[in-house]
Amino acid sequence: MEKYIKAISDGYYGYWNYLVNEILNPSWHNYFYWLIGASFVIWLLEVFFPWRKNQPVIREHFWLDIFYLFWNYFLFSLVAYNALSMVAVEAFNDFLGLFGITNTVAIKIDQLPVWVQLFIIFIVRDFMQWAIHMMYHHVGWMWEFHKVHHSTREMGFAALLRYHWMENILYRTLEYIPLAMIGVGITDFFIVHIFTLVVGQLGHSNLYIPLGPLRYIINGPQMHLWHHAKELPESHPNGFNYGISLSLWDFIFKTNYWPSDDENLPVGLPDEEHYPEDFIGQNLAPFQRIFGKKKG
């Protein structure tokens, strides 16, 4: 137990120093300013080249989503991610230790060139995220948390960051396990995080991005709009298009559904009309529903 506490406290102590340092020292290797910069550029693109021409520049719940953007950043940015990952790895190793397994590194990739390692990390993480995202749509209590993300009724770049903090915990712990197993030699995934952020914001944006044949590999706004569809087809009652940065997994595993490019497709929660529209309400709703259900 002590080592878990130590892993968390080391991680968060480092995190606090990192946050202060990050805000005081703008640089190219700075997630905080990348987040602001990328958001601003993509928002400008939405202003000048909107896909839905009638959507207001400051769409419904725009400021709520901007608040979420900073909230999720401050609560769980890169170093907090490390703290959680350390706990996950300790726990995973202890679990395997119960069966007498002490070496979890299945394949070592730390001898490969850095760019090859980064590419492998990106692919492995994106696949894990696709699988975890699918679980969010199929497991009842997980869906309650994921509903926050799907409660948006007008899509824009900032909708990416509207999600419950519990999502961070599950994603950040589970996605690290295969990375520990491939013996990643680098700890700096900065470029992977920035790429994922930009693709994610574009995927939620009010932009039409003609990807051509690349649409079978990269997740764009036309495909992800369908993921947020308010009405689900009978063929896919729990959802579809679970890809985060890559659409590839959906095409490989046949979880894709993209009948047309319809910019006016109604989006929102398929099973309810009146979801809380404020930050506190949205943060409490999953807990109230999960524990409320158990009583009844």
Ligand SMILES: [Zn+2]
């Ligand atoms: Zn989803």
Ligand SMILES: [Zn+2]
């Ligand atoms: Zn989304």
